[in-house]
Amino acid sequence: MNGEVLAFWVLAVGLVGSALNVVLSKNLFHSVLWLAAALVGTAGIFIALDAEFLGAVQVLLYAGGVITVVVFAIVVTERLVGERLSQTSRRILGGAVVAVGVLAMVLNVIRRSGIDMPRPEMTADITKWMGISLLTQFLLPFELLGVLLLAGLLAATYFARPEE
């Protein structure tokens, strides 16, 4: 068992565990923290897949940014209502059936696909290539992303701002 395999299994178990906690925890705040753990775990998977840059983005943007925003939102709403946000689940059976059904279908496809190709050697600096292609081949989506973030930001501030 080499390092990559070991790392994968550790990360996988951690990821699935924290993901389950995200959806099962009774306390919303705990859920968010478990999500943060899952996101960091995902960053680990990225690094195991030689995508260090993405791993960094994942930790900084997601685990850092998103979680901060969520926590902030929870705190704001809790302050508004003055009590702890509880969170319960319903349709657990239905949800489980659908989720397991989808999982079974996808796993079945993965099993039958015979996709398992060998992992090629990394030949080039992926981060550099990503940087270059973002400003050449993917310039248009990159620009659109800017517009999208601006629109999302406008919308978020519009909704969150107390009425003037």
Added chain:
Amino acid sequence: MPLSAYLSLAAVLFSIGLFGVITRRNTVGILLGVELMLNAVNINFVAFSRFHGTALGMIFTLFAICITVAEIALGLALVILLFRMRRTSTADHIDWLKG
């Protein structure tokens, strides 16, 4: 590890997220489920990308992460708005519109 291991892990995470969005009563909880699903997708992209020997999937992931950030900010703002008007963030109680 083979590609199928990464894909399977992503599938499990995706299903957990799906379970979450279906069962959670709290709107923030539903959002967390969506995050899990998107996270699974990202693993899929990066894994495929790595095994195809291309960075295209990673670029895709980069875009996906950024879009997700915008989405979650918008979603939380909506939750706060609803909270301010209805004093609740429980999705099931937000049901004035129906039929």
Added chain:
Amino acid sequence: MNPVTLAILALLLPAGAFLLIGVLAPLRRSGRPAAFLSIAAVATSLAAAIRTWQLASGSVEPIRAAWNWLPGANGPLATVGVLIDPQSSLMLILVTLVATLVQIYSLEYLHDEPPAAFGRYYAYHSLFVFSMMGVVLSPNLLQLFVCWELVGVCSYLLIGFWYRKPEAARAALKAFWTTKAGDVGLLIGIVLLYRLAGTWDILELEHMVKGGTLATAGLGVITFCLYLGAMGKSAQFPLHVWLPDAMEGPTPVSALIHAATMVTAGVYLLVRTEFLFHQTPQVLLLVGWIGGITALLAAIMACVQTDIKKVLAYSTVSQLGYMMTAVGAGFAGAGFLHLLTHGVFKALLFLGAGAVIHAVHSNEMHDMGGLFKRMPQVATVFIIGTLSLAGVPAFAGFISKEEVLGATLAGGLTGPFVMLLTGAFLTAFYMSKVVFLVFFAAPAAPGHAHGHTHDDGHHGHHGDPPFLMAGPLWILAIAAIVIGVYSTFFHHAEPEFASPGWLTPVAVAMGLAGIVGAYLTYQTRTISADTLASVFAPIRVAAVNKFWLDDLYLFIYRHILLAFARLIGWTDRYIVDGVLNVISAWTLDGGDALRRIQTGRVGDYIFAVAAGLLVLMLWMRGTL
């Protein structure tokens, strides 16, 4: 401008006027401005039509322009466009000319209508002119049919113009349903034709017939169906019953629609599709015989009418019979010629009669008499119209009637020929009767004077009508004379057939005999009208009762149709409705049940999305 542009311009101007008047409520309610707009449009159309004719008569080939309307897999399913040849351009002139004059005439005639009704009248008129020109210019049978139906709608609206009057409303309905019966035949005919030929285009069809590529099997049914449509529209026996009733509409409407233009659409249709009818001689024979019967019966009925408009109405039916007989004899050109001249002088007669009615406020000839002194102009033009209709040389109807008679004889339709000849005598007789009774005979006793007054208007013009009414009359009268003189003395078109030398003297003699007979009976009273009536008593009784056709229809309607309708109604109420009620109850319940799925809870919506995804995956699992 090229003829196509001109023709389309002529076509679209009245349509534009209709839309403007119809959509702009203030314009419609203002009355006169709407009228002026309509008149300006149709007068411009007239100018365009004349220019189109000038251009078209110079070209040998028909000019056809078509645009795709309904796209189909192999070429267009239907086209819209115009087909310009001498026939359509002449007909176009007739339609626009009479329409222009009638619209100007109506300004005065309907002077006392409220402005809103006035606007409505002109809106209908514009729509009518547009649709009629659509029929005339149509290059294919589908477009022709659509316009044909529109024309019928306009006729319905205009007959029922005084819709508060029960007779008018009933007459409008009668006209609508009778012509509709024919139209169903027409529709079946053109659908069958499409199945047979694969096209509705008149030129293409003609080309196919000439090239011999059109199958003749089943063509008889098609031409018969086409003829059914023509029969309804052109008031052929036994579907003619609607036309006399249609006189409930305003007189200018009768002049335009029920004399000069719309009723001739059936003849025009047959002229247009003559090449098809030539393939089916049996149907052609039927057309000829029915034409002859119509001509004679209607002439007889015209003799016994006392209402001046009814006389003219039966006269129109009779003349339509003449045209149809010529078509049936295989010489559509002769019928078409008579159509054109008849359009001019019959419009003249109707408008003249309208002027009389306008003055005396009655349709009954008893209430008139000795009017020559009071309204010499009207009397003069009316006499010109009568002489034309009687087929006196140097008047418009002379040559065309000769042609029709000659064509009938040449076509071997001896029976109808005799009927037409008798009809010619009767025509001259009843028209002269009108002239003598209305204009020359001593006025009837005052006690008779209050017959039922039909028309509107409160103050009578006891004298010649004002310029707006007299002008159109004179224009038509001059046209009738010019056409007559020109065709009698200068223009001897070589007919397609040879008529025997005795035909012209005999025909003229018949006409003159009719006039003399009427003179002796109604002017000098040498022959007592009562004696005449008793001699011809059986025919007279039959004619007064309209040959019991209305009674027959009433019987059929009461005893057969109503019983049938009751049966259908019963089935409808208890069986069809029952089934429908059950189905609709299920539908409503289903809707309500489904609506409950929409709980308003977003979790359920998400669940539906996820479950839908699972269903999709399960469905596709065979291929995954």
Added chain:
Amino acid sequence: MNGFVLAPTAPLGLEIGLGLLMLVVLSMGLFRPSTPNRLTGWVALIGLLVLTGVAFAVTPGGSLFAGSFQVDALAVFAKRLFLVSAAISVLATLGMSSDRFAKRGSEYHFAVLASLLGMLVLSSARELILLFVSFELMSIPLYFLTGFLKKDETAGEGALKFFLVGSVSSAILLYGISFIFGATGTTNIAAIAIAMASGSVFVKLGLVLTFAGIGFKIAAVPFHMWVPDTYEAASTPFVAWLSVAPKAAGFIVIFRLYLEGAGSTAMVWVPLVSAMAAVTIIAGNLMAIPQKNVKRMLAYSGVAHIGYLLMGFAAVSASGTGMILFYLVAYLFGNMGAFLCVQAVGSAEHSDDFDAYKGLAQRSPVLALSLLVFLLSLGGIPFVAGFWAKLFIFRAIIDQHMYGLALIGAMATIVALYYYLVLSARMYIEKPDNPQPVPIAAPLLVAILLCAVGVVVMGAYPEPWVRAVMDAANGLF
């Protein structure tokens, strides 16, 4: 700046123009925050009209970024459709009485234009990353626009539901795209088409997931449940646009992915799409019947219309595809027009219930007649646009011998007529409670009349439209 520098970006002209317009609109809000005026709306409208004019002058051809952005016939057609619908919606918004559209007009119109930018790029996108980003750029402002009247009791609720269902669907869509990418190793649709010829299972899995994601956007049953709630909550001129443009965009994505990308594999989809079409038609029409609110009724009937469009897709033929485009144009005029009439009545009566329409024909004949024309078109009555649309769709699937589906569609049309006629009867037969004419703002009236003209002209003379859509569709086959 000279032609040499600009020339390479020529295919992006419309998008760049729109971007500049967005800058202008946004900066007008920055420098005059919260000043009530409708200037931004007029600026946006004029800009949109100019861009629409340009779009109609554009001829297909040209591509950028190694073929990821391609201005083909379908793209040009779609861009025109998006621009026209957006212009009508913005025009109608100018007739809104709420001062929120004056105070926050800059943000509102910026969001409309941002979403429109997403649609414009989407119609040209032949590369998955670009497709996804533009799809999201289209979607996110829609959430904002739905909740724009945030002081209304229900606006936030409608937006939140739309957003939550939308983000779940978006995750599913992205998951699907990841499998399509994974099976082929490329994101270029042309290259995917080549790689897909082998028919990998991952492709099919990806297409299933993607279909669910797009199913949300086009509101096919069972992914449609957000539709009535969102439509009821949002401002009506926006709903008019929401009910048309994103649906059209969804179909453009379907064409790109399933017809261009999947090619012959698309045939696998026929049973699934037919079933979905049938279910969507039946459920949409049935659920529309018991509605008491006209906006909800139109929402459900809109769902049913998506079923007819899916029917056209099930035909998997050039004529089916073309007729979807024809249907979309007819639907654009008919549905937008109907919603705008709802806006006119709603702003006068403060109610969207059927009862508000009592005797409308006596109160405002033009409005009632327009609405009648729109309803007849939606119902598929002869000689209005919707009739040809339905007829052509039916013909396309009958050509493929799918008689059962055609029968279901035809029968559902009768059901649909029921509720359209119920509303028409309210307008024409019942007496009004209040005989005053309905006041209509001039821009709204112009927008309504534009739609009415579109419906009538398409109905009277469908030929040139059919030619246009067939030109756009033929490139895909």
